[in-house]
Amino acid sequence: MKKIWVTKSLAFTVLSAALLSGCASNTASSDGKLNVVTSFYPMYEFTKQVAGDHANVIALIPPGAEPHDWEPSAKDMKQLKNANVFVYNGIVEGWAEQALKSAENKNRVVVEASKGIELMEGLAEEEHEEDHKKEDKNHKEEAHGDKILDPHVWLTPVLAVQEVEAIVIGLTQADPAHKEDYRKNADAYIGKLKALDESFKTGLTNVKRKEFVTQHAAFGYLAKEYGLTQVPIAGLSPEEEPAPDKMADIIKFAKDNKVQTIFFETLVDPKVANTIAKEVGAKTAVLNPLEGLTDDDKKKNLDYIGVMTNNLEALKKALNE
């Protein structure tokens, strides 16, 4: 078992090393710790877990902000420029490429945590695609031809493991002296992520139904991993308003399949989810895409594992109705 993991991890290391840019830096903060800047919550959490006490880790995007339509301020750019390491997911942070160029720092190590993961094509809303391109310039999902790639890999524990591995490589590159600690911290956290994956596997086998209605298309990887189907109201970004005929389709689907729960998110206005739920006589419940934490989440001391555990419980309940 262990041997297999080592082999896999080595293959991934070789792959990821080639994808990281920058080189080792000696510009750590005055307390001797690395200055690590991350983008949104899961990147912050994964990085903190790997870094332990060896780095000051900050998240540029405030916990309660929705990252899909966020842009850096002048202060954020300064922090980015002074960072020893910058960790981001990729694709969600449409601003990152340009910001990294503007806030140039040749010694900064950049970790695009989703790089090396085979990304799925997202669900583009065809009719509205042209409008979105024109009006929604903040929403820069990476376009490859007409394909839109789905960035939401952090919502699947096994893919989160790969992101953690990319972060280990980045921190080690910037601070080789603490290589062993980064490895040890990562292994401990990966153990928790694998246990989480096991809970999802066990909890979602033998559920009564396989389809779940979500506020935006954030759960594609999770659905694929555990043999489920997500029926998203909005596309890859939560701010997209669904077209009227798509609303009608979802309502019809929910009625035909007697769906009893319509999921909504904590960082986005649930008005469309509420409308659909009312129309089909379903209730609403939270399925959290972990694009940030609310004050309420923080009060409850919820972290990535805690929110994912709540997500699993919410899914189990809805899929067994």
Ligand SMILES: [Zn+2]
């Ligand atoms: Zn999203």
